[in-house]
Amino acid sequence: MRADYFTFNWIFSLKIHSLSAIVAPISVQSDWLSIDMPYYAYEGDQVVVRCSGRDNNKIKRLTFYKDGAWLPAYYNTYIISNARPSDSGSYYCKAKRRVFLFIDDTEQTRSVWLTVQGIPVSGVFLETQPQRDQVVKGETLVLVCSVAKGTGNTKFFWHREDTRESLGQKSQRSQRAELEIPVIRESHAGRYYCTADNGYGLIQSQAVIVTMRIPVSHPVLTFSVPGAQALTGDVVELRCEDKGASPPILYRFYHENVPLGNTAAPFGGGASFNLSVTARHSGAYACEADNGLGAQRSDVALLYVTEFPPKICLVNGPHRCEGRVEVEKEGHWGTVCDDGWDMKDVAVVCRELGCGAAKHTPAGMLYLPVAEEDQPVFIQVALCNGTEAALAECEQVETFDCGHDEDAGAVCEGFGGKVE
Structure with missing residues (x-):
C-alpha cells in the first residue's frame, strides 16, 4: 500500500512539471477580471482607470492598454491627470494570475471606449490695460481677450467695430491672450471687440469703447x-487755455510766481481769472494747466499797469518807452529839467509807465520837434532814489532856471505784451 502511494505521487508530480513546461499562458476575456472607468470625460478632467479581479491576491502582474499600446500604471490604477481629446480610445487591461501551482493564466477585460470631449469657449470678454477711460495719448494700450470656459487650442481675434478693421490674431492653449498697441494716438479712440474659437464655433465679446485722455502740453496766457x-x-x-488737453482741466494763475487763484474748466477749453489792477500789479504773469496727467506752465507774459489818468509820458520817441519826459499838472503838460537827471530818475519813469528797465538818460532835445517856448518846465530837479512808484513821489527842487534846451529824456527797455 505504501509503495503504491509513493508511485502515485511521483507520477502526479511528473505530470504537473510537464504541464508547467509545455502549457503557455493564454489570454481569456472573462468575468474574473473587470475594468472600471467612465465612458465620457471633458477635456481637463482627471480620468481614473481601475482593474480588479475576484481575488486580487492571485494577480501576479497587471497591465493596462490603450488601442493595443501598453500604458505605464501604478498597481491596479492608471490615471489621466489632465484629459485631452488625444486620450480618447479603447482601454482594457490584462492580468497574469496563478491558476494552480506552476500554472499561470492571462485574462483580459472587455474594452471600454473613452471619449474626451472639449469644452466650447464661452463668456468671451474684452478688457483694456489701462482701463478704457484712462488711456493716455502716447502710452501703451493692451487689449486682453479672455474666455470664462473653453479647452484646447483657442484662436483669438481682435477687431475694431467702428472702422471694421482686423487688428490681429493669436492661437494658443490658453484662456487669455493679449494684443498690444505700443503707442496710442488720438486716432485709436473707438469701439473694440474680440472673438474666440476652439473648434466649436466663433464667440464674440461685447464691444468696449476706448476713449483717449490727452495730457496738457503748452497752455497759453493772454x-x-x-x-x-x-x-x-x-x-x-x-485767460489760460490748452486747446488739445482732455477735460476736466484746472488752471492756476501766478503773478511773479505767487499764486493768484485757480479756475476749473470741467468741459475743457480755457478758463479766465479777473483781476482789478493797481500799479503794483505790473509784472510777470504765468498760468498752469493740470488735468491729472501732469501739470504744464505757460510762457511768462508781462502786464503793464499805469495810473489813470496818466501823469507822465515820453513824447516823440520811436515807441512809448522812449522820448522826451513830460508830466501833467492840473490839466497842463510840461517838461522836466535835466539838472541832476540820472538813471535812478529814469528807473522811476520806466516803472511808472510800465516799461522795462532804465537804459539811458538822453537829452530831450534829441526828440524833435522840441517843446514850444510857452510850454512850462514843471520839475527843476528830481531827487529820486530809484524805488518810487511815480516821479511825483520823488523829492523835487522848486527853483526854475531851465529852458527847453535842458529838457530831460528817457529810454526804457521792453515794451509790448509778451516776453517770447
Missing part, C-alpha cells in the same frame, strides 16, 4: 487789454 497795457482800476481778464 490778457484782455490791448498790448497788455492797463490803467489802474481796470479789470483785466487773464
Whole structure:
C-alpha cells in the first residue's frame, strides 16, 4: 500500500512539471477580471482607470492598454491627470494570475471606449490695460481677450467695430491672450471687440469703447487789454487755455510766481481769472494747466499797469518807452529839467509807465520837434532814489532856471505784451 502511494505521487508530480513546461499562458476575456472607468470625460478632467479581479491576491502582474499600446500604471490604477481629446480610445487591461501551482493564466477585460470631449469657449470678454477711460495719448494700450470656459487650442481675434478693421490674431492653449498697441494716438479712440474659437464655433465679446485722455502740453496766457497795457482800476481778464488737453482741466494763475487763484474748466477749453489792477500789479504773469496727467506752465507774459489818468509820458520817441519826459499838472503838460537827471530818475519813469528797465538818460532835445517856448518846465530837479512808484513821489527842487534846451529824456527797455 505504501509503495503504491509513493508511485502515485511521483507520477502526479511528473505530470504537473510537464504541464508547467509545455502549457503557455493564454489570454481569456472573462468575468474574473473587470475594468472600471467612465465612458465620457471633458477635456481637463482627471480620468481614473481601475482593474480588479475576484481575488486580487492571485494577480501576479497587471497591465493596462490603450488601442493595443501598453500604458505605464501604478498597481491596479492608471490615471489621466489632465484629459485631452488625444486620450480618447479603447482601454482594457490584462492580468497574469496563478491558476494552480506552476500554472499561470492571462485574462483580459472587455474594452471600454473613452471619449474626451472639449469644452466650447464661452463668456468671451474684452478688457483694456489701462482701463478704457484712462488711456493716455502716447502710452501703451493692451487689449486682453479672455474666455470664462473653453479647452484646447483657442484662436483669438481682435477687431475694431467702428472702422471694421482686423487688428490681429493669436492661437494658443490658453484662456487669455493679449494684443498690444505700443503707442496710442488720438486716432485709436473707438469701439473694440474680440472673438474666440476652439473648434466649436466663433464667440464674440461685447464691444468696449476706448476713449483717449490727452495730457496738457503748452497752455497759453493772454490778457484782455490791448498790448497788455492797463490803467489802474481796470479789470483785466487773464485767460489760460490748452486747446488739445482732455477735460476736466484746472488752471492756476501766478503773478511773479505767487499764486493768484485757480479756475476749473470741467468741459475743457480755457478758463479766465479777473483781476482789478493797481500799479503794483505790473509784472510777470504765468498760468498752469493740470488735468491729472501732469501739470504744464505757460510762457511768462508781462502786464503793464499805469495810473489813470496818466501823469507822465515820453513824447516823440520811436515807441512809448522812449522820448522826451513830460508830466501833467492840473490839466497842463510840461517838461522836466535835466539838472541832476540820472538813471535812478529814469528807473522811476520806466516803472511808472510800465516799461522795462532804465537804459539811458538822453537829452530831450534829441526828440524833435522840441517843446514850444510857452510850454512850462514843471520839475527843476528830481531827487529820486530809484524805488518810487511815480516821479511825483520823488523829492523835487522848486527853483526854475531851465529852458527847453535842458529838457530831460528817457529810454526804457521792453515794451509790448509778451516776453517770447
